[in-house]
Amino acid sequence: MIPDRLRAIRSRIDAACVAAGRDPADVRLVAVSKTKPSSMIREAYAAGQRDFGENYAQELRDKAAELVDLTELRWHFIGHLQRNKVKYVAKASAQLVHAVDSVKLGMEIAKRQPGASVLVEVNIGGEQSKHGVTPADTLALAGELDALPGLTCAGLMCIPPPGSGPESFAALGELFAAGQAQGLPFTELSMGMSGDFEDAIAHGATLVRVGTAIFGARNPVKSLVGALKG
Numbered sequence: 001m002i003p004d005r006l007r008a009i010r011s012r013i014d015a016a017c018v019a020a021g022r023d024p025a026d027v028r029l030v031a032v033s034k035t036k037p038s039s040m041i042r043e044a045y046a047a048g049q050r051d052f053g054e055n056y057a058q059e060l061r062d063k064a065a066e067l068v069d070l071t072e073l074r075w076h077f078i079g080h081l082q083r084n085k086v087k088y089v090a091k092a093s094a095q096l097v098h099a100v101d102s103v104k105l106g107m108e109i110a111k112r113q114p115g116a117s118v119l120v121e122v123n124i125g126g127e128q129s130k131h132g133v134t135p136a137d138t139l140a141l142a143g144e145l146d147a148l149p150g151l152t153c154a155g156l157m158c159i160p161p162p163g164s165g166p167e168s169f170a171a172l173g174e175l176f177a178a179g180q181a182q183g184l185p186f187t188e189l190s191m192g193m194s195g196d197f198e199d200a201i202a203h204g205a206t207l208v209r210v211g212t213a214i215f216g217a218r219n220p221v222k223s224l225v226g227a228l229k230g
C-alpha cells in the first residue's frame with residue numbers, strides 16, 4: 001500500500017517536472033508522517049523513501065529515537081516551532097526546519113543545533129490566522145537569519161490559502177528568485193501538499209510535502225491532541 005502510493009506520487013512528481021521543463025532530480029518528496037506510527041515510516045523507508053516531515057516537536061523527538069537505526073533518514077520539521085521546543089528538534093538533528101518566522105527563533109536554533117539550515121515561512125496569502133512573515137518582510141528576515149553564526153537560510157516555504165495554490169506558488173517563486181538575485185544562498189523552495197504539489201512544481205518547488213496521499217487520512221482527534229501537545 002505505502003510503497004504503491006509512494007511510487008504513484010513519485011511518478012506524478014516526475015511527470016510534473018517534465019511538463020515544467022525541470023529535472024526530476026531537483027524535486028524531493030518529503031513524506032509527512034505526523035500522527036502516523038513509526039511502523040509506517042519504516043515501511044516507507046524500506047521502499048526507498050528518505051525524507052520525512054513532522055509537525056510536532058515532541059513527536060519528532062520520540063520518532064527520531066525509535067528510528068535511529070534508519071541511518072539515511074532525513075527529518076524535516078515542517079510545523080510551527082516555539083522557542084522552548086527547539087531543543088527537541090535539535091535532538092532529532094533535523095536536516096531542515098521549514099517554518100521559521102523570527103530572528104529569535106533562528107537564534108535559538110543556531111544555539112541548539114549549530115550548522116542548521118532553515119527556511120522562512122511566508123504568509124503568502126496575508127491570512128490573519130496563519131503563521132509566517134509578510135512577503136515584504138521576507139528577504140530582510142532571510143538575510144538576518146543567514147547572517148547568524150551557525151545558521152544558513154536555505155530558502156522559503158508557504159502554506160497557501162485554500163484554493164489560491166497557483167497564484168500563491170507563483171508569488172513565492174518570484175520572491176525566491178529575488179532572494180537569489182540578492183545573493184542569498186537559496187536552494188530550497190518548500191511548497192505543495194497532497195492536493196496541489198503539481199502546481200507547486202510548475203512554479204519551482206524543490207521540496208513537496210505530501211502526507212495524506214502516502215499515509216492515508218489522519219485521525220482528527222489524534223491530530224488535535226498532537227497540536228495541543230505541540
Ligand SMILES: *Cc1c(COP(=O)(O)O)cnc(C)c1O
Pocket residue numbers: 032034055078079159193194195209210211212213
Ligand atoms: C500536514 C502538512 C502537510 C501534508 O498535508 P497533506 O495534505 O496531508 O499532504 C504539508 N505541510 C504542512 C506544513 C503540514 O502541516
